[in-house]
Amino acid sequence: RxxxxxxxxxxxxxxxxxxxxxxxxxxxxxxxxxxxxQDCRKExxxxxxxxxxxxxxxxxxxxxxxxxxxxxxxxxxSKLSDSATYLCVVNDEDSSYxxxxxxxxxxxxxx
Amino acid sequence: DxxxxxxxxxxxxxxGKRIMLECSxxxxxxxxxxxxxxxxxxxxLIYYSFDVKDINKGEISDGYSVSRQAxxxxxxxxxxxxxxxxxxxxxxxxxxxxQPQHFGDGxxxxxx
Numbered sequence: 559r560x561x562x563x564x565x566x567x568x569x570x571x572x573x574x575x576x577x578x579x580x581x582x583x584x585x586x587x588x589x590x591x592x593x594x595x596q597d598c599r600k601e602x603x604x605x606x607x608x609x610x611x612x613x614x615x616x617x618x619x620x621x622x623x624x625x626x627x628x629x630x631x632x633x634x635x636s637k638l639s640d641s642a643t644y645l646c647v648v649n650d651e652d653s654s655y656x657x658x659x660x661x662x663x664x665x666x667x668x669x
Numbered sequence: 670d671x672x673x674x675x676x677x678x679x680x681x682x683x684x685g686k687r688i689m690l691e692c693s694x695x696x697x698x699x700x701x702x703x704x705x706x707x708x709x710x711x712x713x714l715i716y717y718s719f720d721v722k723d724i725n726k727g728e729i730s731d732g733y734s735v736s737r738q739a740x741x742x743x744x745x746x747x748x749x750x751x752x753x754x755x756x757x758x759x760x761x762x763x764x765x766x767x768q769p770q771h772f773g774d775g776x777x778x779x780x781x
Contacts, residue, residue, distance in 0.1 A: 590769075594769075599777070601759055601775050604769045604771070645711070645712075649767065653766075655717075656717065659712040661711045662711070
């Protein structure tokens with residue numbers, strides 16, 4: 559079983575739609591969770607950290623479900639510029655300083 | 670100016686050549702990392718370092734070596750490049766445990 563699993567997509571949605579991605583992780587002891595955004599052939603950029611209580615940043619909401627070991631990302635009112643690959647990231651089971659990256663979920667927002 | 674800078678941005682070379690990829694940072698972070706990314710795969714850790722004298726292997730260190738010359742610099746070497754090392758390489762830094770990592774722009778390496 560992969561340590562961090564994501565649906566590769568692509569999710570193809572119209573502008574203005576709400577879209578949600580889930581990610582499952584295998585290590586119940588993980589403490590750090592992040593969502594990164596990666597544009598084609600560019601570096602990953604931190605989108606948001608994911609806290610136990612959930613957090614929101616504008617149109618983006620992240621949730622953590624420790625019991626089921628998954629995190630989610632919700633994007634409201636999708637923009638064309640949201641088209642990218644979204645990477646789910648969890649810290650390594652043996653160390654808090656190493657991160658495990660999912661393969662990413664691709665989002666395409668169409669006009 | 671970018672906080673994490675990688676050079677070169679692109680490199681095409683031949684099998685058997687020695688290649689060095691450089692990474693420098695102005696963030697003042699102690700932790701530095703080298704990853705490679707292949708299509709359809711997540712980022713895979715090659716090496717990481719917490720300090721000038723500290724070098725640690727990641728999950729795919731075979732065929733690679735690193736040098737941490739200073740807190741701000743971390744270089745990756747391929748002693749004898751082979752075609753399956755063709756990939757996108759990223760350097761990253763982090764300030765503390767449980768903190769997110771910050772990436773350089775990447776180096777696109779092609780080995781013929």
